[in-house]
Amino acid sequence: MIQVAILGLGTVxxxxxxxxxxxxxxxxxxxxxxxRVKTILVRHFKDGPYRRLMTDDxxxxxxxxxxxxxxxxxGGVGAAYEYTKRALAAGKHVVTxxxxxxxxxxxxxxxxxxxxxVRYLFEASVGGGIPILHxxxxxxxxxxxxxxxxxxxxxxxxxxxxxxxxxxxxxxxxAEAQAKGYAEAxxxxxxxxxxxxxxxxxxxxxxxxxQVDPEEVPMEGITGLSLTDVKIxxxxxxxxxxxxxxxxxxxxxxxxxxxxxxxxxxxPVSNVEDVFNAVVVRGNAxxxxxFYGKGAGALPTASACAADVMECxxxxxxxxxxxxSSGTAGFEDPMExxxxxxxxxxxxxxxxxxxxxxxxVLAENxxxxxxxxxxxxxxxxxxxxxxxxxxSMRVLA
Amino acid sequence: MIQVAILGLGTVxxxxxxxxxxxxxxxxxxxxxxxRVKTILVRHFKDGPYRRLMTDDxxxxxxxxxxxxxxxxxGGVGAAYEYTKRALAAGKHVVTxxxxxxxxxxxxxxxxxxxxxVRYLFEASVGGGIPILHxxxxxxxxxxxxxxxxxxxxxxxxxxxxxxxxxxxxxxxxAEAQAKGYAEAxxxxxxxxxxxxxxxxxxxxxxxxxQVDPEEVPMEGITGLSLTDVKIxxxxxxxxxxxxxxxxxxxxxxxxxxxxxxxxxxxPVSNVEDVFNAVVVRGNAxxxxxFYGKGAGALPTASACAADVMECxxxxxxxxxxxxSSGTAGFEDPMExxxxxxxxxxxxxxxxxxxxxxxxVLAENxxxxxxxxxxxxxxxxxxxxxxxxxxSMRVLA
Numbered sequence: 001m002i003q004v005a006i007l008g009l010g011t012v013x014x015x016x017x018x019x020x021x022x023x024x025x026x027x028x029x030x031x032x033x034x035x036r037v038k039t040i041l042v043r044h045f046k047d048g049p050y051r052r053l054m055t056d057d058x059x060x061x062x063x064x065x066x067x068x069x070x071x072x073x074x075g076g077v078g079a080a081y082e083y084t085k086r087a088l089a090a091g092k093h094v095v096t097x098x099x100x101x102x103x104x105x106x107x108x109x110x111x112x113x114x115x116x117x118v119r120y121l122f123e124a125s126v127g128g129g130i131p132i133l134h135x136x137x138x139x140x141x142x143x144x145x146x147x148x149x150x151x152x153x154x155x156x157x158x159x160x161x162x163x164x165x166x167x168x169x170x171x172x173x174x175a176e177a178q179a180k181g182y183a184e185a186x187x188x189x190x191x192x193x194x195x196x197x198x199x200x201x202x203x204x205x206x207x208x209x210x211q212v213d214p215e216e217v218p219m220e221g222i223t224g225l226s227l228t229d230v231k232i233x234x235x236x237x238x239x240x241x242x243x244x245x246x247x248x249x250x251x252x253x254x255x256x257x258x259x260x261x262x263x264x265x266x267x268p269v270s271n272v273e274d275v276f277n278a279v280v281v282r283g284n285a286x287x288x289x290x291f292y293g294k295g296a297g298a299l300p301t302a303s304a305c306a307a308d309v310m311e312c313x314x315x316x317x318x319x320x321x322x323x324x325s326s327g328t329a330g331f332e333d334p335m336e337x338x339x340x341x342x343x344x345x346x347x348x349x350x351x352x353x354x355x356x357x358x359x360x361v362l363a364e365n366x367x368x369x370x371x372x373x374x375x376x377x378x379x380x381x382x383x384x385x386x387x388x389x390x391x392s393m394r395v396l397a
Numbered sequence: 398m399i400q401v402a403i404l405g406l407g408t409v410x411x412x413x414x415x416x417x418x419x420x421x422x423x424x425x426x427x428x429x430x431x432x433r434v435k436t437i438l439v440r441h442f443k444d445g446p447y448r449r450l451m452t453d454d455x456x457x458x459x460x461x462x463x464x465x466x467x468x469x470x471x472g473g474v475g476a477a478y479e480y481t482k483r484a485l486a487a488g489k490h491v492v493t494x495x496x497x498x499x500x501x502x503x504x505x506x507x508x509x510x511x512x513x514x515v516r517y518l519f520e521a522s523v524g525g526g527i528p529i530l531h532x533x534x535x536x537x538x539x540x541x542x543x544x545x546x547x548x549x550x551x552x553x554x555x556x557x558x559x560x561x562x563x564x565x566x567x568x569x570x571x572a573e574a575q576a577k578g579y580a581e582a583x584x585x586x587x588x589x590x591x592x593x594x595x596x597x598x599x600x601x602x603x604x605x606x607x608q609v610d611p612e613e614v615p616m617e618g619i620t621g622l623s624l625t626d627v628k629i630x631x632x633x634x635x636x637x638x639x640x641x642x643x644x645x646x647x648x649x650x651x652x653x654x655x656x657x658x659x660x661x662x663x664x665p666v667s668n669v670e671d672v673f674n675a676v677v678v679r680g681n682a683x684x685x686x687x688f689y690g691k692g693a694g695a696l697p698t699a700s701a702c703a704a705d706v707m708e709c710x711x712x713x714x715x716x717x718x719x720x721x722s723s724g725t726a727g728f729e730d731p732m733e734x735x736x737x738x739x740x741x742x743x744x745x746x747x748x749x750x751x752x753x754x755x756x757x758v759l760a761e762n763x764x765x766x767x768x769x770x771x772x773x774x775x776x777x778x779x780x781x782x783x784x785x786x787x788x789s790m791r792v793l794a
Contacts, residue, residue, distance in 0.1 A: 019539055019682050026541050029606065030720055123536060129683035131528070131536030139520060139528030142416055142703030144423050209426065268689065271668060285416050285700030286526035286690060292665065293686035303682030306539030315712050323427055 002031065003038040004069040004309060005061040007083055009050065012097050012124075013040070013073035015302030017050060023306070031310060038067055041083075058083055062090050069309045072096040077104055088112045088120060093312035097124035097301050103198040107211050107326045121308035126152065126199045129300025130293040132279050134311075137206050143283030145207040149245040149396075152199040154275035154296045155183045155190040156222050156242045160260075161273045163230050164239060170225055182275055193221035193242060193258040200244030203279070204256040207246055209323040210330055212256055218334060220259040229344055229391045232369045236362045238262040239270040243396065249332055257334040262342050262371075262395045269396075335377040340395035344369040346388040355383050371395060399428065400435040401466040401706060402458040404480055406447065409494050409521075410437070410470035412699030414447060420703070428707060435464055438480075455480055459487050466706045469493040474501055485509045485517060490709035494521035494698050500595040504608050504723045518705035523549065523596045526697025527690040529676050531708075534603050540680030542604040546642040546793075549596040551672035551693045552580045552587040553619050553639045558670045560627050561636060567622055579672055590618035590639060590655040597641030600676070601653040604643055606720040607727055609653055615731060617656040626741055626788045629766045633759045635659040636667040640793065646729055654731040659739050659768075659792045665689075666793075732774040737792035740777075741766040743785040752780050768792060 004020075006013050017037050020027065028034045039061050040053045061067055070087040072094055074080040080101050087094050088109065096102065101109075102122045113120035123133045127150075136145070151157050155177055162173035174191065177183035189195045197219035204212040222242050230240045241263050246256040263270040268290060272278040277295025282288050294300055342362075345352060349368050352359050356372045363369040367390060372380065380392065401417075403410050414434050417424065425431045436458050437450045458464055467484040469491055471477040477498050484491050485506065493499065498506075499519045510517035520530045524547075533545070548554050552574055559570035571588065574580035586592045594616035601609040619639050627637045638660050643653040660667040665687060669675040674692025679685050691697055739759075742749060746765050749756050753769045760766040764787060769777065777789065 023539055023541055023682065027539055030538055129537075129680070130686050131532035134536050135528035135532055138708060139531050139701065139704050140526075141427055141707050142420055142424055142700045144420055268665070268668060271665065283526070283700065285420065285696040285703075287694075287697060289527050289688070289690035291686070291688060294684050297684075299682040300684060303539045303680065304536065306682075307536050310538045311535060 002033060002035045002068060002313060003066045004035065004071060005039040005041065005064075005067045006037055007041045007061075007070060007072045007080070008074040009040055009042050009054075010073060010075075011298045012301050012305070013071070015298035016071050016073060016305050019299060019302045019306045027306065027310065031313060035309070039064065058086065062086050067092060069093045069095060069312050071305050071309060072098060073305070074098070075100070077101050081105055084109055084120070085112060088116055088118060091116055091118055093118045093121070093309075095121050095305050095308040095312065097122070097305055099125040099195070099198040099202060103201040103214050106202065106205065107324050110324060111326070119312045121311060122202070123308050124301045124304035126202050127277050127279055127291065127293070128295045128297060129304050130277060130279070130291050130295060131304075132291045133202070133206060135291065136203070136281055140281060140283050140286060140289070143285045145248065145281060145283055147245070147247045147282040148203045148207050148279065149243050150279035151241055151269060151272050151277050152196045152244045152279065152295065153190055153242065154277060154294070155187065156196070157272065157277070158182050158275050159191070159222065160230070160240060160242065163225075163227055164234055167227065167231070169227050170222065191221045191223050193219040196242060196244040197258045200246055200256050200258055203244070204246035204254065205324045208248065208254045208330070209325055210254070211324065211326050211328045212246070212254075212331060213328055216331055218257045218259070222260055225260055226391060229342070229369070229393070232344070232363045233262050233342065237265050238395070239265060240393070241269065241272070247337065249336070253330040253332040255332045255334045255337060260393050262393055264396070267396065335381070338374045338376045339397060340374050341372045341380045342369070342391075342393045342395055343372065343384060343387070343389060344391040346390055351387060355387055399430060399432045399465060399710060400463045401432065401468060402436040402438065402461075402464045403434055404438045404458075404467060404469045404477070405471040406437055406439050406451075407470060407472075408695045409698050409702070410468070412695035413468050413470060413702050416696060416699045416703045424703065424707065428710060432706070436461065455483065459483050464489060466490045466492060466709050468702050468706060469495060470702070471495070472497070474498050478502055481506055481517070482509060485513055485515060488513055488515055490515045490518070490706075492518050492702050492705040492709065494519070494702055496522040496592070496595040496599060500598040500611050503599065503602060504721050507721060508723070516709045518708060519599070520705050521698045521701035523599050524674050524676055524688065524690070525692045525694060526701050527674060527676070527688050527692060528701075529688045530599070530603060532688065533600070533678055537678060537680050537683060537686070540682045542645065542678060542680055544642070544644045544679040545600045545604050545676065546640050547676035548638055548666060548669050548674050549593045549641045549676065549692065550587055550639065551674060551691070552584065553593070554669065554674070555579050555672050556588070557619065557627070557637060557639065560622075560624055561631055564624065564628070566624055567619065588618045588620050590616040593639060593641040594655045597643055597653050597655055600641070601643035601651065602721045605645065605651045605727070606722055607651070608721065608723050608725045609643070609728060610725055613728055615654045615656070619657055622657055623788060626739070626766070626790070629741070629760045630659050630739065634662050635792070636662060637790070638666065638669070644734065646733070650727040650729040652729045652731045652734060657790050659790055661793070664793065732778070735771045735773045736794060737771050738769045738777045739766070739788070739790045739792055740769065740781060740784070740786060741788040743787055748784060752784055
């Protein structure tokens, strides 16, 4: 009998307990012995099926030698950070879906885990139930990873899908997402791109092996996005999607950022709709590989946590757990990155041509919408400084 | 310095040597020490960059205590089977892309590896460079896997894409695929569905934990496919794709088969074109998760082999390597499986209605093309026995 503890009993915590119960047969078959939730840390006791497992004292978990794995589902960096450190220090494996904690403190916690010969795993922190971090770090380990990008937030993708399909405004689509339970009452972390940004940092950390500080990563969400641009893009064969991108640069450095992009409709990512997520990993040997599925939800996320628990128990410490170093060298401003740019200006085509030279016109209707040739973000800003810019976005090649 | 050997120096073998050379920096960084190809087994010596590593005597590898991992790229079940057994018996890890050997002898070889405390890994045998077996067995380990299906053969998918897009006949599209090097001179294993069938067996073995014998799995390829049906399906909002499917049945058993299907255009798999592969795994917690990329090619396949080599060296033997048992219990005939069926008959709508009751007409033009309600394969056969059937296929729900 293998005993585990869960910290927190919100959506994910409850999901972990449920998955371990419902799929107990599969899990026992693979582990060779049954897995049991022994203790659940809560702030306030409440009635329910897990009442007899609850404690409000973390020491009951920390000091229990029977508990081998702790699943942290508290979220944030306060208590979650504290308890994770204490659990690792006590020689217990820790598994989490907490993207904020991993993005901000993952490197330090991995270091501590290594030192204590235990594991700190967080597959569920990116893409919910979609396997992405293990495939990136293990299955594609013999590649140089040149780029990782994707639709990493279901809420914003749902909103964008409604805008494209139904011509709904951002505000109305957000209200709809909230009514359906896809968006929080305070949707800031989602719509401002912060959630996508944290996940992008984790992907960048693992892809490039260097710490990418969320503070350094420009994050632009979809709050400023106008239906006008979504429609112009659509007619021209592009879909507007919020992407997190992490790229290796030709000079050897790397960059990361979050922003809405125009994606050509031939790219499979442009067809990712509603609350689905998709992550593309570009390896120098594999080419583009895409991982696709529902990126959120209690059960998918919980099943990824449960699989990480099994991984801790089956494989033991790896020779080199991770090559995520604490150094932050090599991070460059994404403004240096070149791509085609979309602009909508309150101005004429001739003003656009004067500023950018060659452009591809998408719409002329009082305002002018156009695509530039491939230029750096810095040049896009510099060349457009005398124009009356209503909207601008990068185009994914 | 970690020493490995490669058996065979064809496309994949050469690719493995190249990937280990080109990505040596990444690999060394992750392993903590350099990886070197020490010996390559060939049948005939030939000049080239690897000339000094060649041997034609397997004992030079078998008896070399420095060689820790053997990469088998011979293919087939003859020498490959023999050498794999001897390498495992000699206490060396073995990694392969050989789907025929894994489908036919995988269970026995895993058993031997377990006994010798080494690993037998074959991520590259399904989907080339796309991570699929590790995600299925590890990242989704806390799920009950209810279905795995996918486009598993790039050659046939290229042919089907040409037929849909350009209205090319099967014969012309095959000739084109051969001219481009996508199809072998003898394309039987591809177009008859045998390659897809072997990969489907491996997916079924791992998903359900029971040996699925390739001999028992009905495999229908695309040789009999008519452009007429591809066009009728396309106009009705379906794409015709060759699918391998492995399903858990409601009664607790499981089944597997290979056949062309009509796929609704809303399903992302319907948009998988050219030589791309896609595999969908349906877990009871995660829902549908899709893995997508180029399923073949020397470098992608080689990079998956190289990652498996790294996995052997990093993680050591797992507590329970695999739950693929040698029992074949639970396999049922896919004829029991229900789905909608597509038929084209030389006959009238009223004949179709007489045979099937309710039908959805797709085309009437001398012949009649229609979809039935959901019925078992057995009923589809029985109810159509008095009709003049020109074509029939299952519809993916």
